[in-house]
Amino acid sequence: MGSEMVMVDGVPFPPQVTTTTKPLALMGYGLTDVEIHFLQIKYNAIGVYLEESVLENLGKWKGKTSSELVEDDEFYEALISAPVAKHIRVVVIKEIKGSQYRVQLESAVRDRLAAVDKYEEEEEEALEKVADFFQSKYLKPNSVITFHFSAIPLTVEISFTTEGKGEAKIKVENANVVEMILRWYLGGSGAVSPSTVKSLAEKLAENLAA
Incomplete structure (x- = not known):
């Protein structure tokens, strides 16, 4: 595999990341954006890394x-649901307050849990922990949020780094909340970034055909 950085709208992503166990390959990338008065406002660049055994x-x-x-x-x-590690790297393009990102993530996860009747007290507490983590952050351009999902048991370690500050981390062990964060980014037609979902389909189709 080449070591050249993959550029996503000017943001560099390494072709693989090495986590606690195995190297994970960049299998998809894209943007979160919104169109306002015919202008495309880009918020984040996203890279999705997977174990190649996902195939x-x-x-x-x-x-x-x-x-x-x-x-x-x-x-x-x-x-x-594939029992492999998954790693999502989110790089901020347009600065927003952590409280704004918190609202997006919290409402997306809560709505998904409520839709399948899994929003109980334990889920509320775990989601509040994630929300509190982002509340006081300031997402300046080039700040990096990573979500590292372990497969068995299903957990996620979330980290945040920004210029001039040390890395902040939390671990979430409520499997229902973890699954819905994963669905927010990778959940097909309901995902937050259609361009990332499309890119994943292209790379995985190519690898499955090989």
């Missing part, structure tokens, strides 16, 4: 085109 869980889709995969929520269900 063993996606054999059912071998030979499918990326355009078929991107329309298939079952494919993203299999990707999310």
Whole structure:
């Protein structure tokens, strides 16, 4: 695998990251953005890193085109539930307050939990922990948020780094909350970044065809 950085709208992403166990490969990338009065406002660049063994869980889709995969929520269900480590790197392009990011993440996760009747006291406490983590942060350009998902048991370590400050980290062990954070970023048609979901479909279709 090459060591060249992958540029996502001017933001460099390494082609792989080494976590506690195995190197994970960059399998998809994109942006979160919004169009206001015909202007595209870009908020974050996103890179999704996966263990290459994830392909063993996606054999059912071998030979499918990326355009078929991107329309298939079952494919993203299999990707999310695959028992492999997953790592999401989010680099801030447009500065926002941590409280604004907190609201987006908190409401997305809560809505998903409520929709499947899994929003109990334990989930509320775990989600509040995540919300509090971001509340006082200031997401300046080039700040980095990472979500490292361990597969068994399903947990996530969230870290935040910004210029001039040390790394801040928390670990979330409530599997329902962790799953919904993962779905917010990788959940097919309901994901926060359609360009990232499309990029994942393209790379995984290419790898499944190899």
